[in-house]
Amino acid sequence: MGKKRLSKVQRNLNRKTYTDSLEKKYNIEVKFISFDQAKLHLRQENFIYKDSYNFKEDRYSLWKHKYSNLWVKLTSSLGYLSDTTMDMGTVWTIKTVK
Numbered sequence: 467m468g469k470k471r472l473s474k475v476q477r478n479l480n481r482k483t484y485t486d487s488l489e490k491k492y493n494i495e496v497k498f499i500s501f502d503q504a505k506l507h508l509r510q511e512n513f514i515y516k517d518s519y520n521f522k523e524d525r526y527s528l529w530k531h532k533y534s535n536l537w538v539k540l541t542s543s544l545g546y547l548s549d550t551t552m553d554m555g556t557v558w559t560i561k562t563v564k
Contacts (some may be wrong), residue, residue, distance in 0.1 A: 475513070492502050494538075495560065495561050495562075496559070497545075497558070498557070498558045498559075498560075500521070500558070501558055501562045504560060506554040507518075508560065510533050511531075512531060512533065513530065514531075516528045516529060516530050523542075523544075525542045526539050527539070527540045528540075537562070538562055539564040542559075543557055544557070545557040
């Protein structure tokens with residue numbers, strides 16, 4: 467007798483479990499007030515600049531980690547500069563890319 471074959475339902479459950487394990491469990495988001503601070507932080511964390519996309523107010527650049535396949539996106543948006551004041555300006559946000 468050979469191996470017993472899994473049912474279609476069991477195969478779908480196994481496939482769903484496998485694809486869920488491949489997805490990232492969390493997203494990293496860090497905010498900075500100036501572009502230079504954000505760029506310095508990325509360089510200290512061993513990220514390398516790869517590409518930039520700019521259209522009107524929307525600006526973002528892609529950075530890749532030097533040793534792993536981790537990509538992050540540095541974006542600019544209008545927001546509050548501090549949690550305690552009502553001053554608004556450009557806030558630079560670093561987010562992981564899935």
